[in-house]
Amino acid sequence: MKVAILGYGTVGxxxxxxxxxxxxxxxxxxxxxxxxxxxxxxxxxxGDPVEKVLTHDVNDILNDPDVKVVAEVMxxxxxxxxxxxxxxxxxxxxxTSNKELVATHGSELMKIAQEHGCRYLFxxxxxxGIPLIRPIMTALDGDDxxxxxxxxxxxxxxxxxxxSEAGAGFEEALGEAQKKGYAEADPTADVEGHDAMRKTxxxxxxxxxxxxxxxxxxxxxxxxxxxxxxxxxxxxxxxxKLLSVISRENGxxxxxxxxxxxxxxxxxxxxxxxxxxxxxxxxxxxxxxFYGSGAGKLPTASAVVADMSEAARCMAGRSDVRQVPAxxxxxxxxVSYEESxxxxxxRVAAADEKEARxxxxxxxxxxxxxxxxxxxxPVMSEKDFKKAAAGLKIIGRIRTDFHD
Amino acid sequence: MKVAILGYGTVGxxxxxxxxxxxxxxxxxxxxxxxxxxxxxxxxxxGDPVEKVLTHDVNDILNDPDVKVVAEVMxxxxxxxxxxxxxxxxxxxxxTSNKELVATHGSELMKIAQEHGCRYLFxxxxxxGIPLIRPIMTALDGDDxxxxxxxxxxxxxxxxxxxSEAGAGFEEALGEAQKKGYAEADPTADVEGHDAMRKTxxxxxxxxxxxxxxxxxxxxxxxxxxxxxxxxxxxxxxxxKLLSVISRENGxxxxxxxxxxxxxxxxxxxxxxxxxxxxxxxxxxxxxxFYGSGAGKLPTASAVVADMSEAARCMAGRSDVRQVPAxxxxxxxxVSYEESxxxxxxRVAAADEKEARxxxxxxxxxxxxxxxxxxxxPVMSEKDFKKAAAGLKIIGRIRTDFHD
Numbered sequence: 001m002k003v004a005i006l007g008y009g010t011v012g013x014x015x016x017x018x019x020x021x022x023x024x025x026x027x028x029x030x031x032x033x034x035x036x037x038x039x040x041x042x043x044x045x046x047g048d049p050v051e052k053v054l055t056h057d058v059n060d061i062l063n064d065p066d067v068k069v070v071a072e073v074m075x076x077x078x079x080x081x082x083x084x085x086x087x088x089x090x091x092x093x094x095x096t097s098n099k100e101l102v103a104t105h106g107s108e109l110m111k112i113a114q115e116h117g118c119r120y121l122f123x124x125x126x127x128x129g130i131p132l133i134r135p136i137m138t139a140l141d142g143d144d145x146x147x148x149x150x151x152x153x154x155x156x157x158x159x160x161x162x163x164s165e166a167g168a169g170f171e172e173a174l175g176e177a178q179k180k181g182y183a184e185a186d187p188t189a190d191v192e193g194h195d196a197m198r199k200t201x202x203x204x205x206x207x208x209x210x211x212x213x214x215x216x217x218x219x220x221x222x223x224x225x226x227x228x229x230x231x232x233x234x235x236x237x238x239x240x241k242l243l244s245v246i247s248r249e250n251g252x253x254x255x256x257x258x259x260x261x262x263x264x265x266x267x268x269x270x271x272x273x274x275x276x277x278x279x280x281x282x283x284x285x286x287x288x289x290f291y292g293s294g295a296g297k298l299p300t301a302s303a304v305v306a307d308m309s310e311a312a313r314c315m316a317g318r319s320d321v322r323q324v325p326a327x328x329x330x331x332x333x334x335v336s337y338e339e340s341x342x343x344x345x346x347r348v349a350a351a352d353e354k355e356a357r358x359x360x361x362x363x364x365x366x367x368x369x370x371x372x373x374x375x376x377x378p379v380m381s382e383k384d385f386k387k388a389a390a391g392l393k394i395i396g397r398i399r400t401d402f403h404d
Numbered sequence: 405m406k407v408a409i410l411g412y413g414t415v416g417x418x419x420x421x422x423x424x425x426x427x428x429x430x431x432x433x434x435x436x437x438x439x440x441x442x443x444x445x446x447x448x449x450x451g452d453p454v455e456k457v458l459t460h461d462v463n464d465i466l467n468d469p470d471v472k473v474v475a476e477v478m479x480x481x482x483x484x485x486x487x488x489x490x491x492x493x494x495x496x497x498x499x500t501s502n503k504e505l506v507a508t509h510g511s512e513l514m515k516i517a518q519e520h521g522c523r524y525l526f527x528x529x530x531x532x533g534i535p536l537i538r539p540i541m542t543a544l545d546g547d548d549x550x551x552x553x554x555x556x557x558x559x560x561x562x563x564x565x566x567x568s569e570a571g572a573g574f575e576e577a578l579g580e581a582q583k584k585g586y587a588e589a590d591p592t593a594d595v596e597g598h599d600a601m602r603k604t605x606x607x608x609x610x611x612x613x614x615x616x617x618x619x620x621x622x623x624x625x626x627x628x629x630x631x632x633x634x635x636x637x638x639x640x641x642x643x644x645k646l647l648s649v650i651s652r653e654n655g656x657x658x659x660x661x662x663x664x665x666x667x668x669x670x671x672x673x674x675x676x677x678x679x680x681x682x683x684x685x686x687x688x689x690x691x692x693x694f695y696g697s698g699a700g701k702l703p704t705a706s707a708v709v710a711d712m713s714e715a716a717r718c719m720a721g722r723s724d725v726r727q728v729p730a731x732x733x734x735x736x737x738x739v740s741y742e743e744s745x746x747x748x749x750x751r752v753a754a755a756d757e758k759e760a761r762x763x764x765x766x767x768x769x770x771x772x773x774x775x776x777x778x779x780x781x782p783v784m785s786e787k788d789f790k791k792a793a794a795g796l797k798i799i800g801r802i803r804t805d806f807h808d
Contacts, residue, residue, distance in 0.1 A: 018688045022546055022548055022688065026546060030545055123543070135535045135538065135543065138538060140706070141433040141434055142423075142426055142429075142430060142706045142707075142708075142713060143429070143710075144426055267695065270674045282706060283425070283426070284418075284422045284425075284426065284702045284706035284709070285534075286533065286696065286697050287697070288533065288535070288694070288696030290693075291671065291693040292689065292692030293691070296690075298688045298690070302546045302688035302689035306542075306543050310545070
């Protein structure tokens, strides 16, 4: 079966490499040989093995009826959206790592795929190489998934790990990440949590089977985290992680992305560096965790190729053709994050201790640093927290998944 | 769609409970309503809700054409084998948690299922509730899986965790496990590694697509592990885990179950108590880990019900009908464990130091206890280890996945 790759960047070249390197294994597992017939890129790659199949014109792919599966690894929502629509309308399955496109246009594209008897698959869009979306959709049918806590961005997890282990400041750790190629020149999308937000919207949409938009995901980044915060974290036997938290109850869902204090006894505590992990709680299975490389050329390519293999079996009429899209265009019943309940570590000036005690009531004091007064609040809704904090000069706040 | 449950023990009652409790969720995810029409058990359960559907005669199930999916959760290879054969031959899919039956008769039963257009599924037979078999078979098509290191037995992991954290001796920790219901009155199958051996044979067979028998899996238990071993482990920043280790290279496979020293920087180090985990290394995805409850009523039931949901979609012609069984009756190309290479922590009497150094060459000395001489050997094959150790009075040996 002929396949094509849209985009020869990091992930695209990884997909090209894996399809060649593991040709026989894929053939054995999928029962179908996948032949890379075209790679679309506007650039030329003199001397690169891709030259033999390189094209600058997407129509070469769209108009070739033998191409049944297309990997869209261009990124963005411009040409990627246009080409994906066209490919699906031509009855070709599309597999992507493009979280932005899936989070914004996923339901529309899955609907088009359904109407044209093909698939729109996106395992690589969340958690990179970690099999996450497929297990959630196929292996937990017996469970009501109550909540999901995940580390979905390797860049921020690397920065927080360095701040914790090397005592580095945010800027310094970010610089390291950029040197190592873990962070982009403009790191905003990662450090401000937008990347994790998109992935969270995708996971939430899958769990509900209805559309959860990026705007539904309250998002806070890590740029305000300081060395002092880690001093407190250590005293609490905790680390700081940028968590994606999804909670579900009676047909309602809440989703947020924010830094959390995660204690040593939490499975996510040990997720270091650029690794990603997702801790899923089902009402029958209890807590299960999926862990691995959330980014990188080959891990992400691995997930794209696994989707291409499934799509190929599907196009050959030998595999799961789920008639229902992962989620519909109907908007999920999203509860404002203001209703979600957490405890928080709060830092105020030592002089404000009395005020703070009055505002928050049953607090747990934490050994202070630098003339501060620090404490853990009771578990309270974000709304109540705002009220209580209104009069206070708060130096720092980090949510915790524990109170005492 | 009518379904039946063979056996109303711990897992069987869990399956019954999950099918009822999560009826609507399963209906929503599978697109099919699963109605528990029969539960087979020789006992009576006066006052239990199961009474309404309880039968003592398997023929009630075998002869009801409306029963399309059967959960076999009886255990053993006697009646369970007979009933499974009969159900598959009647064109009913069978989903099981019976690792012994899958490890010994899996290929035969999958062949029968294939011939009769139904499925034989066994997600629950390895790793309890952890989605492990399905991800391996459906989510890693793009990868060549090079090795797999797993903690597959909760009883032994609980005992080793207690020995490590509470400084308990083996007998004491075993007693605790028995009190808590984590270990059976006769703990042999767990502590001697037979349970992990069966699960390892199943995983190895899946990875190769050919039969790997229990006899192919070199197996050592944990009953010889002492408090002193943990003293050394702590000095090496390591824990002791009963590992299932599967390695694959050029169409050859090695599989063993044995206690290993696992260092703090290994993802499996943090797997405590009755939890299970599997660390899978693919040539594209790198290391990924699946973690969760490896046993227990509801987690195991969750995996059985997920299989029943897939089987139901399959019987309704709406899901993946893989024509190829997970493995065939052809025997895999298994390399003797004597060829597998590891380093080991070795303990000898202080007086034997010179001999030990002569026998093992480039060793790494470890701070000794109790008038012993202790060291880490070079990485060497089991065969070479035997030769080197021949003349020595070895007090204790534990393999390590590290040398220096």
